[in-house]
Amino acid sequence: MFLGGLTLVPFVLNWSFQRQSEGKTLPPGPRGLPIVGSLLHIDPEKPFEYFETVAQDYGPISKVYMGSKLFIIITDVDILRKYFGKPAFCGRAPLDLPFKIMEGYGLIAAEGEHWAYQRQFTAKFMKDVGMRGGTTHAKMEMEERLMSSVRYFIAKLQEDEAVSLDEPLQQTIGNMLNDIIFGLRYGPSDSRWQRIQSLRENGVKRLKMSQAANLIPFLSHFVQGHLDEFSQGIKETHVEYQRVIDMRKSEFDDRGEYQGPKCLVGDYLKVQKEIRFKNPFSEEARSFSDKQLCYLAGDIFGAGIDTTVNTIQWSILYLCRRGRIQEEIYEDIKNRCGSEITLQDRPNLGYLVAFINEVMRMKPAVPMGVPHGTTEEVPLEGYTIPKGTTIIPLIWAINGEERYWRSPTVFSPNRFLNNPDHMELRPQDHFIPFQVGKRRCVGEEFGMDMIFLFLGNLLRNYEVMFSPQDLYYDINCYPDFAFTLHPMPYLVQLVKRPAFD
Numbered sequence: 344m345f346l347g348g349l350t351l352v353p354f355v356l357n358w359s360f361q362r363q364s365e366g367k368t369l370p371p372g373p374r375g376l377p378i379v380g381s382l383l384h385i386d387p388e389k390p391f392e393y394f395e396t397v398a399q400d401y402g403p404i405s406k407v408y409m410g411s412k413l414f415i416i417i418t419d420v421d422i423l424r425k426y427f428g429k430p431a432f433c434g435r436a437p438l439d440l441p442f443k444i445m446e447g448y449g450l451i452a453a454e455g456e457h458w459a460y461q462r463q464f465t466a467k468f469m470k471d472v473g474m475r476g477g478t479t480h481a482k483m484e485m486e487e488r489l490m491s492s493v494r495y496f497i498a499k500l501q502e503d504e505a506v507s508l509d510e511p512l513q514q515t516i517g518n519m520l521n522d523i524i525f526g527l528r529y530g531p532s533d534s535r536w537q538r539i540q541s542l543r544e545n546g547v548k549r550l551k552m553s554q555a556a557n558l559i560p561f562l563s564h565f566v567q568g569h570l571d572e573f574s575q576g577i578k579e580t581h582v583e584y585q586r587v588i589d590m591r592k593s594e595f596d597d598r599g600e601y602q603g604p605k606c607l608v609g610d611y612l613k614v615q616k617e618i619r620f621k622n623p624f625s626e627e628a629r630s631f632s633d634k635q636l637c638y639l640a641g642d643i644f645g646a647g648i649d650t651t652v653n654t655i656q657w658s659i660l661y662l663c664r665r666g667r668i669q670e671e672i673y674e675d676i677k678n679r680c681g682s683e684i685t686l687q688d689r690p691n692l693g694y695l696v697a698f699i700n701e702v703m704r705m706k707p708a709v710p711m712g713v714p715h716g717t718t719e720e721v722p723l724e725g726y727t728i729p730k731g732t733t734i735i736p737l738i739w740a741i742n743g744e745e746r747y748w749r750s751p752t753v754f755s756p757n758r759f760l761n762n763p764d765h766m767e768l769r770p771q772d773h774f775i776p777f778q779v780g781k782r783r784c785v786g787e788e789f790g791m792d793m794i795f796l797f798l799g800n801l802l803r804n805y806e807v808m809f810s811p812q813d814l815y816y817d818i819n820c821y822p823d824f825a826f827t828l829h830p831m832p833y834l835v836q837l838v839k840r841p842a843f844d
């Protein structure tokens with residue numbers, strides 16, 4: 344015991360010296376304890392709340408040690424805009440989980456030239472399907488595909504039952520994503536789809552259970568089992584992805600023209616072919632491998648589903664609690680739209696859009712953002728930030744800042760509107776649910792379209808209410824927090840709205 348204590352002395356002295364010298368160049372923040380840093384202050388269900396108190400105590404740029412790792416927290420939108428446009432701030436956080444485990448494949452964990460190729464491809468694909476300034480024709484085609492999933496969802500709903508919308512939501516949004524990524528939709532009882540879904544759910548759980556090893560490296564021995572299972576789940580999912588990729592590969596005709604459905608996989612295979620034809624040994628050709636395509640597809644699906652599903656689930660909760668807001672949205676639908684809500688209705692449904700924004704402000708899908716990492720030593724507003732530091736854009740705190748929002752704790756969609764007729768949205772520069780800068784969410788428009796179509800058509804057809812057992816539901820409880828913020832399960836009752844032309 345005593346000897347153990349002695350061996351710790353140099354470590355603690357070194358820690359103390361290191362922290363003193365770092366204090367001159369790093370932003371202010373709590374000192375934390377040796378080995379664990381500030382970890383003991385963190386509630387694993389709401390880590391963002393501790394970071395928010397640090398930001399309140401130390402200012403818009405602060406530091407926290409989590410275990411042995413340095414985190415910089417930023418809660419000023421102008422500073423984020425200024426620095427997230429610079430390549431040196433656009434690496435990914437040096438967290439083993441989940442970023443290193445992806446070995447730099449995909450898009451979310453990718454860095455450098457490989458990221459640039461893949462990002463350019465993905466952004467162009469989004470434009471080709473009508474997002475990010477693409478053509479109206481492409482957008483209408485994509486909307487029709489999204490709508491067939493929405494119609495299927497509405498047709499399956501039943502009145503007057505205490506139902507959970509969780510499963511049908513996962514099915515609907517999941518199939519919207521499957522359609523755009525793979526050019527196919529799975530039936531709810533398809534065993535391959537059920538298996539992929541359960542592997543994904545299990546993967547998120549395993550990741551959560553192993554997270555402490557990110558911060559205290561010697562814990563990785565204890566969580567190895569979880570990590571192995573996580574990696575095994577990815578491998579098994581990729582077997583199914585590769586089956587679909589091979590199917591799409593077989594849809595090139597004798598002239599080398601792709602004849603399959605418009606989807607990310609189809610476009611990727613076309614680009615892969617062209618690049619390999621030009622120079623099979625180039626960096627770009629290496630970047631466009633089949634393995635990369637599996638990871639990219641997984642990233643688009645993973646980044647798209649939880650964020651969107653959670654936002655819809657929070658929205659339904661707020662609609663159940665605020666009957667008056669639900670009625671106002673329905674009045675707009677009744678007075679300004681036809682029997683089906685389409686994207687053309689968006690300008691007429693400003694209040695619904697403002698409501699969705701307000702839900703995303705109160706319950707951001709990713710409250711701590713997706714952390715960035717510094718790729719070299721960099722200056723930041725007079726501080727010097729070492730290479731390999733994790734940067735957290737703390738969306739949670741930004742959304743609750745009094746200097747950005749009047750009465751930030753009050754739920755008020757009107758803050759996003761210019762006038763009471765619900766027609767004109769008020770731009771809010773400090774509202775950044777998709778982050779800012781070079782890595783800003785590539786699926787922003789697609790996500791907002793899915794949420795709008797889903798909620799618009801749900802509310803067109805049904806009134807949603809809490810089932811009696813959920814009348815005392817706690818909206819501020821965040822079980823199993825792992826990256827995204829999702830609510831506790833709940834049941835709703837649906838009451839059919841009348842038909843109108």
Ligand code: HEM
Nearest residue numbers: 450451646647650651708713777778782783784785786790
């Ligand atoms: C409510 C919906 C969504 C929210 C709130 C959201 C939020 C975010 C945020 C905060 C980031 C981090 C950006 C950064 O690192 O600077 C991100 C990245 C990303 N999002 Fe989304 N997202 C949503 C929907 C989607 C959808 C529907 C897709 C795909 C169809 C998608 C695909 C991605 C991808 C691939 C990245 C990584 C970008 C990169 O590293 O270059 N997201 N998202």
